[in-house]
Amino acid sequence: MFPNVSPVPARTNSGILTVWLGRIVQSLWSSEKTVRAILGVPNYEAYVERLAAIDPSAIPIARAEFAAQCLESRFNRPGSRCC
Amino acid sequence: MPRLLSALVWSAISIIGAGSFAWLALSRGEAVNAAWLLTAALCTYAVAYRFYSKFIAAKVFALDAERPTPAVRLNDGRDFVPTNRWIVFGHHFAAIAGPGPLVGPTLAAQFGYLPGALWIIVGVVIGGAVQDFVILASSTRRNGRSLGQMAKDEIGPVAGFTALVAVLGIMIVLISVLALVVVNALRASPWGTVTIGLTIPIAMLMGVYLRWIRPGRVLEASMVGIILLVFSLYAGRWVAEDPTLAPLFTLGGTTLAILVMLYGFAASVLPVWLLLAPRDYLSAFVKIGVVVALAVGIVVVLPPLQMPALTQFTDGSGPVFAGKVFPFAFITIACGSISGFHALVASGTTPKLLERETDARAVGYGAMLMESLVAVMALIAACVLTPGVYFAINAPAALLGPTATTAAQAIAGWGFTVTPAELQLLAQRVGEESLLSRTGGAPSLAVGMAYLFSSVLGGGGAMALWYHFAIMFEALFILTTLDAGTRVGRFMLQDLGRHLWEPFGRVSWYPAVVMSSAIFVAMWGHFLYQGVTDPLGGINSLWPLFGISNQLLAAVALCVGTTVIIKMGKARYSFVTLLPLSWLVVVTLTAGWQKIFSPDPKLGFLAHARFLEGAMESGGLPSGVKSMGDASTMIFNDRVDAAVAGFFMAAVLVILADSAREWLAVAAGRKVVRSSETPFETKAVQA
Numbered sequence: 001m002f003p004n005v006s007p008v009p010a011r012t013n014s015g016i017l018t019v020w021l022g023r024i025v026q027s028l029w030s031s032e033k034t035v036r037a038i039l040g041v042p043n044y045e046a047y048v049e050r051l052a053a054i055d056p057s058a059i060p061i062a063r064a065e066f067a068a069q070c071l072e073s074r075f076n077r078p079g080s081r082c083c
Numbered sequence: 084m085p086r087l088l089s090a091l092v093w094s095a096i097s098i099i100g101a102g103s104f105a106w107l108a109l110s111r112g113e114a115v116n117a118a119w120l121l122t123a124a125l126c127t128y129a130v131a132y133r134f135y136s137k138f139i140a141a142k143v144f145a146l147d148a149e150r151p152t153p154a155v156r157l158n159d160g161r162d163f164v165p166t167n168r169w170i171v172f173g174h175h176f177a178a179i180a181g182p183g184p185l186v187g188p189t190l191a192a193q194f195g196y197l198p199g200a201l202w203i204i205v206g207v208v209i210g211g212a213v214q215d216f217v218i219l220a221s222s223t224r225r226n227g228r229s230l231g232q233m234a235k236d237e238i239g240p241v242a243g244f245t246a247l248v249a250v251l252g253i254m255i256v257l258i259s260v261l262a263l264v265v266v267n268a269l270r271a272s273p274w275g276t277v278t279i280g281l282t283i284p285i286a287m288l289m290g291v292y293l294r295w296i297r298p299g300r301v302l303e304a305s306m307v308g309i310i311l312l313v314f315s316l317y318a319g320r321w322v323a324e325d326p327t328l329a330p331l332f333t334l335g336g337t338t339l340a341i342l343v344m345l346y347g348f349a350a351s352v353l354p355v356w357l358l359l360a361p362r363d364y365l366s367a368f369v370k371i372g373v374v375v376a377l378a379v380g381i382v383v384v385l386p387p388l389q390m391p392a393l394t395q396f397t398d399g400s401g402p403v404f405a406g407k408v409f410p411f412a413f414i415t416i417a418c419g420s421i422s423g424f425h426a427l428v429a430s431g432t433t434p435k436l437l438e439r440e441t442d443a444r445a446v447g448y449g450a451m452l453m454e455s456l457v458a459v460m461a462l463i464a465a466c467v468l469t470p471g472v473y474f475a476i477n478a479p480a481a482l483l484g485p486t487a488t489t490a491a492q493a494i495a496g497w498g499f500t501v502t503p504a505e506l507q508l509l510a511q512r513v514g515e516e517s518l519l520s521r522t523g524g525a526p527s528l529a530v531g532m533a534y535l536f537s538s539v540l541g542g543g544g545a546m547a548l549w550y551h552f553a554i555m556f557e558a559l560f561i562l563t564t565l566d567a568g569t570r571v572g573r574f575m576l577q578d579l580g581r582h583l584w585e586p587f588g589r590v591s592w593y594p595a596v597v598m599s600s601a602i603f604v605a606m607w608g609h610f611l612y613q614g615v616t617d618p619l620g621g622i623n624s625l626w627p628l629f630g631i632s633n634q635l636l637a638a639v640a641l642c643v644g645t646t647v648i649i650k651m652g653k654a655r656y657s658f659v660t661l662l663p664l665s666w667l668v669v670v671t672l673t674a675g676w677q678k679i680f681s682p683d684p685k686l687g688f689l690a691h692a693r694f695l696e697g698a699m700e701s702g703g704l705p706s707g708v709k710s711m712g713d714a715s716t717m718i719f720n721d722r723v724d725a726a727v728a729g730f731f732m733a734a735v736l737v738i739l740a741d742s743a744r745e746w747l748a749v750a751a752g753r754k755v756v757r758s759s760e761t762p763f764e765t766k767a768v769q770a
Contacts, residue, residue, distance in 0.1 A: 032302045037166060038173035039364050040432065041301045050160025063298065070161065071355040076574040076590070077229070078250055079431030081363065081567040082424045083183035083257055083417075083633070 042070035093133065100126025107392070108197060114387035117463045120196070121381065124204050124459045128452045131208035136216060136448040143648060143656045144220045146440045150763055153226045154436055163227070163435045168442040171433060176450040177367045178428045179215070180374070182525075182560040183418025183633075184458035186264055189465040189524035190626060191415040192473065193403040195393040196466045198412040203462065206413070206420030207455035210663035214637055215425045216447030217644035217660055222430040223437055224760040230430045230640060234738075236759050237646040242741040246639045249734045251575050253424070253632035255603075256727070258347070258568045259610035260625040261561045264523035266339045266615055267622075268554050273332035274514055276339070278319035278551060279558045280332075282362070283346065285311045289361035301364055308365045316551055323514065336615040343565070344608045350566030351573045351600040359566055366563040369556045377460050380535035390466040390473065395498065402478035402497070403522070404623045405686040410674040413666075414630035419458025421663060423636025425451065426643075464531035465524075471501025472509060476527040479620030480520040481707045490519050514547030522620040525561075529553035572603040613720045618707025624688070624724055627678055628731075634671045635731045638664060642742040649749055650756045668739060675732040679725045688725035692718045 036043070044067065048060045061069070074080050103123035107115060140146045157163040166174075191199040222228055228236070231250065235243025269275045288311070289304045297303060322328045334342075350358050399407035404415065418424075429447060437443060465473065474497065475483065475490050483490040487503035494501050510518045513533060518526060533549035541549075574590065577599045581588020589595050614621025641664035648657045681687030684694035695718050698704055699711060708714050748754035 028302070034170060036299075036301050037170045038177060039301060039367050040174055041299065041364070043160070043164075044299070046164065047160040050158060054159070064294070066161075067294075067298070068354070068356060071360050073162075074432070075355050075359050075567055075570050077431065078254065078571050078575070079229075079424075079427030080178065080571070081181065081564055082179045082428055083181045083261065083422065083564055 040074065042067045093130065096126050096129050100130065107200065110392065114389055115196075115392070116385055116387050117381060117467070118385045120200055120388070120459060120463060123200070124456060127204050127208060128456070131212070132448060132452060135208060136212070136444050139213065139216060139448070139659055140220075140441065140444045143217075143653055143659055144224075144440075144443075144651075146220065146443060147763075148439045148441045150440050152223055152437045152440055153434060153761070154438060156761075156764065157226065157435075165438040166436040168438065168445055171436045171438075171442065172446050172450055174436065175428065175433045175446050176453055177370060178432070179422070179425045179450060180370060180454050180457060181418070181564050182261060182264070182557060183422060183424075184454050185461040185528055185557060185560075186261075186524040187416040187418055187630075188458045188462035189528045190403055190477070190622070191412050192390055192462060192465040193394065193401045193477065194397050194408050194412055195391050196388050196462060197392040198397070198408050199416055199462050200459065202412055202416055203419050203455055203458045206416075206663075207451060210637070210666070211419075211421035211425070211455065212448040212451035213659060213663060214421055214423075214640050214644065215429045215451045216443060217647070218426045218640050219429040219434055219437075219447035220440070220443045221644065221647045222434040223440060223443055226761050227434040228430065230426045230643065233430065233643050233647075234639060237643055237650065238738070238742050238745050242639075242642070242738050245734050245737050245741075246636075247575075247579075249632070249635055249639060249731070249738075250427070251572065251579070252727070252730065252734075253629075253636055254568050254572045254575070255607045256610065256625070256629045256632050257424070258565050258572070259607040259614065260622075260629045262340070262343045262347075262565055262607065262611045263614040263621050263625060264525050265558050265561050265565075266336055266343060266611070267521055267523040267620075268525040268529075268558060269334070269339055270336050270521070271333050271517075272323075272515055272554075273329045274319040274323035274551050275554050275558070276319075276332045276334055277322045278315045278555050279562070281315035281318060282312065282365075282555070282559055282562070283358070285315065286362040286365060287357055289365065290357040293361060294356050304361065305364050305368050308361070309368060312365070312369070312555065316548065316555060319551060320514065320547070337612070340608070340611050340615045343562075343611070344604050346562070347565055347569040347607070348600050348604045351569045351603070352596055355570075359570065362559075362563055362566065366559050369559055373553075373556050374457055374460075376536065377457075377464065377532060380532070380539050381460055381463055384535050384538045386463070386467040386535065386538075388463065388466040389469045391470070394470070399683075399686070402474060402482050404626060405683065406627065406674070406677060410670040410677070411627065413670045414627050414634065414674045416458065417630050417633040417637075419455050419461075421634070421637050421667070423633050423638070423640055426636065426640035461528060464528055464535060467531050467534055468527060469501065470499040472506070472530070473527055474499060475501060475506050476518050476521050476530065477524070478520060479522055479618070479623070481618045481620075483520055487517070487519065512546045513550035515550075520620065522622045524622075525554065525557045529557065569600070569603060569607075572607075573600045576603050609723075616713070617717070617720075618705075619685075623685070624721075627674060628724060628727060631671050631675050631678070631728060631731050634667050635735050638667050638671065638735050639738050641667065642738050646742055646745055649746055650758065651760075652756070654750065668735060671735055672732055675728045675735075678728045679732075688721045688728065692721035692725075695721070 044063045051058050051060050100123055103119045106119050154163045154165040188199050231243055231246045234246040285308055289308045292304045322332055397408040471494050474494050483493050487506040491501055491503045529550050532553040533546045536549040537546040577588045577590060587595050614625050641660045644660040645657050677686060679688055682690050684691040695714050699714050704714055749756055
């Protein structure tokens with residue numbers, strides 16, 4: 001159900017509770033991407049990937065610089081947060 | 084036969100909705116259960132979404148899933164990013180939903196539950212959701228252009244400039260009135276003050292964590308933040324119960340107002356990553372959590388509405404704010420029915436994320452229905468209080484007097500019963516010295532929510548924690564709007580100011596940043612200070628100004644929408660935006676006129692100034708006004724408020740006249756219409 005994450009812990013003596021706890025923790029981590037997108041957190045990986053696709057010779061700006069630029073531009077025009 | 088089945092299901096939903104409305108409207112004498120209100124709302128939303136939004140999507144805009152959106156065409160992985168529809172929905176909802184839909188319905192409950200409920204439910208399906216959807220679709224077809232740019236392109240430079248100045252005006256009034264709500268909630272409340280105060284270092288800690296310790300791990304940082312928020316709730320109680328610490332944090336209105344101004348200034352000059360961004364993340368989490376918790380609380384408890392359908396205050400004599408049910412119910416509730424501010428969000432980030440044009444329906448129309456549901460829930464939470472308790476919390480001190488006994492007498496004079504002992508017991512149960520005259524809506528909503536939550540999850544002792552939890556999250560929302568708004572206001576001021584003096588516009592030159600921030604904080608701070616020192620509670624004068632300015636912006640948005648529709652050659656469908664536009668113009672102009680010129684000093688700004696002048700001449704001052712100097716300040720403030728209301732009315736008329744000129748020119752064939760839409764490109768060309 002959640003590809004690309006460490007495998008679901010095998011059912012052990014500690015019982016089904018551990019399995020479910022493990023699943024809950026995993027689903028939390030795998031949903032992080034969704035949550036970050038909803039919150040509008042700057043997505044550096046997507047930017048680098050896209051830049052490489054548009055212009056392979058372009059050099060992406062550093063992660064911290066990218067995050068700072070995105071946040072600055074988000075909070076300097078009306079409409080980022082409403083009443 | 085699926086067609087027949089669908090017809091049957093939708094007929095049933097319509098009948099259930101209509102039946103619930105009839106029950107709400109016709110019940111008299113007995114308390115109506117909140118379930119009827121929820122059912123009426125949900126059925127109306129379902130039918131409107133299924134039929135009306137589909138009509139707008141298919142007939143008016145002819146949205147086409149094959150037509151590449153700006154996010155697809157201009158994808159740069161940064162501003163323009165094609166995003167899943169439900170993620171955009173969440174993002175858009177988190178951006179539009181703030182304290183507005185919680186506070187407005189609570190204040191409007193003074194008319195009874197019916198006017199607010201009808202306006203929230205009917206207003207959203209015909210007005211608010213249409214506005215958000217139309218602006219989102221228009222902006223998506225124009226590479227994500229902003230409302231101001233569209234006003235300039237579609238209508239003309241006069242409308243564009245008026246929209247720009249109107250946005251600045253609404254920001255000033257919005258921030259000041261929301262700050263006033265926070266100040267009134269925290270006044271003489273050491274628990275609340277400590278809890279809210281601690282949210283600032285918590286956010287900064289998260290900011291440092293996200294920048295230096297674990298960059299980008301927002302979920303982790305937010306979890307830590309939420310745990311610390313719970314801790315701050317207990318820390319507040321600990322301080323409030325400590326006899327030496329409690330007085331240190333028992334602050335008066337003016338001190339709190341100055342602290343809030345300093346906070347706004349700090350948020351505007353500090354780097355975004357340190358304060359604004361982490362607060363924003365935290366607030367979004369808390370927002371979604373609280374909306375879900377409120378829904379669960381209401382559905383589990385299904386409380387009866389203690390407030391009558393209509394109170395005698397529909398005649399304009401209400402203690403919470405002056406003015407008759409028309410036009411003031413429609414001004415008081417903006418967010419939840421129709422909020423012009425949403426047009427800025429719908430023409431901001433959202434159109435740059437839509438993966439398909441057709442997603443605009445769920446995001447634009449759907450998210451606004453969701454906000455309307457939040458407003459309905461806030462109305463329910465306010466109406467679970469008995470009218471006596473509701474008015475004890477929301478009426479100003481000038482009407483209630485200083486003690487529970489005088490308050491109970493005043494409330495009995497309005498025909499509602501509450502005993503002084505009940506009021507004292509309630510204050511004690513929520514952990515406050517007194518709940519009297521905590522105007523602004525937030526405290527009475529918090530009491531209602533504390534009642535709901537403690538009914539579901541815990542006995543009497545839990546009510547104080549739930550009350551302060553509700554106050555904390557309301558203040559968290561409000562301060563998030565306030566800090567982001569101050570920063571945006573600073574940028575807008577710099578942009579305007581650079582025409583006068585070029586260095587003022589340099590956004591990274593520190594003296595300009597400090598100067599423009601200080602000027603903008605002083606602008607909203609003036610109104611905040613005026614509200615805090617007003618013996619009538621401030622909400623009476625500031626909330627209607629906020630409502631008028633927000634509806635003015637909605638009028639701008641609907642003018643833009645109408646122009647877009649007419650220029651698409653769809654003039655026969657322009658009723659979609661003209662219907663809510665004409666209602667808003669009538670409402671804003673009537674309310675503005677009454678606020679300025681009403682001969683009743685409780686309602687009209689100028690009449691109030693004359694009343695004070697008369698009192699000064701005869702040497703006696705009305706109760707609550709301490710000195711002649713205070714009275715002169717109040718007279719000056721009344722005239723400023725009248726001028727602000729006049730400015731908003733003039734702005735409505737200018738935009739409307741400029742738009743009508745354009746519509747008539749197009750209709751008469753005097754103007755050749757050139758589409759400002761980005762031309763259709765097929766995806767094949769793109770790929």
